[in-house]
Amino acid sequence: MVNVEKHISYWLKGAIEDWEVSSQLIQSNKVRHGLFFLHLSFEKVLKAHICKKTQDIAPKLHNLVRLLKLSKISLNQKEIDILAELNPFNIEGRYPETWYVAPTKKEALQIVEKVKDLFACLKNQLQSL
Numbered sequence: 001m002v003n004v005e006k007h008i009s010y011w012l013k014g015a016i017e018d019w020e021v022s023s024q025l026i027q028s029n030k031v032r033h034g035l036f037f038l039h040l041s042f043e044k045v046l047k048a049h050i051c052k053k054t055q056d057i058a059p060k061l062h063n064l065v066r067l068l069k070l071s072k073i074s075l076n077q078k079e080i081d082i083l084a085e086l087n088p089f090n091i092e093g094r095y096p097e098t099w100y101v102a103p104t105k106k107e108a109l110q111i112v113e114k115v116k117d118l119f120a121c122l123k124n125q126l127q128s129l
Contacts, residue, residue, distance in 0.1 A: 004055050011048035011058065012126055015041045019119060026109060032102045035089035038112065039064070042086060045122045046071050052126065062090050073125070079118055086115065 018041040025034030039062075047058035049071035061067055064083035068075065075083075103111065 002057055004051050004057075007051045007057055008048045008126070011044045011051065012123070015044035015048065015119075015123065018044060023112065026105060026112065029105050031105055031108045032089075035086075035103070035108055035111065038115070039086045039089040041119060042083065042115075042122070043067060043090070045119065045126065046073075048126050049073055049122070063087055073122070075118075082115055082118055 018037045022034045022037035022041060025031075025037060027034075042064050043062055046064060046067040050058045050067065053072050054070075058067075059070065061070075064087055065080060068080065068083055102108075
């Protein structure tokens with residue numbers, strides 16, 4: 001039998017840690033890595049929601065929009081678009097043949113600023129369940 005609460009705790013703790021690591025990496029000008037961890041923080045918080053909703057383990061997916069749909073969380077189109085904009089950072093961190101010119105540190109910090117309220121909302125919804 002799956003211990004769902006253990007999975008939820010794992011994903012949530014990882015999401016919070018990855019959010020912090022993302023900020024540290026971007027501040028130290030490791031932008032590509034920082035944005036990868038930014039994506040990962042959203043992936044993990046969504047997987048925690050999926051576990052809570054389904055009472056089962058989360059799928060091995062990385063696409064944030066697909067994970068959002070599985071979580072059954074209702075977001076507005078602007079928030080869904082934000083998640084879609086983060087998806088390439090997952091690929092860029094894993095597959096060098098798709099490298100593009102990474103955002104500057106300033107641009108990466110603007111991305112973090114743009115998504116911080118959404119991350120906090122998703123995290124807080126989970127913590128209040």
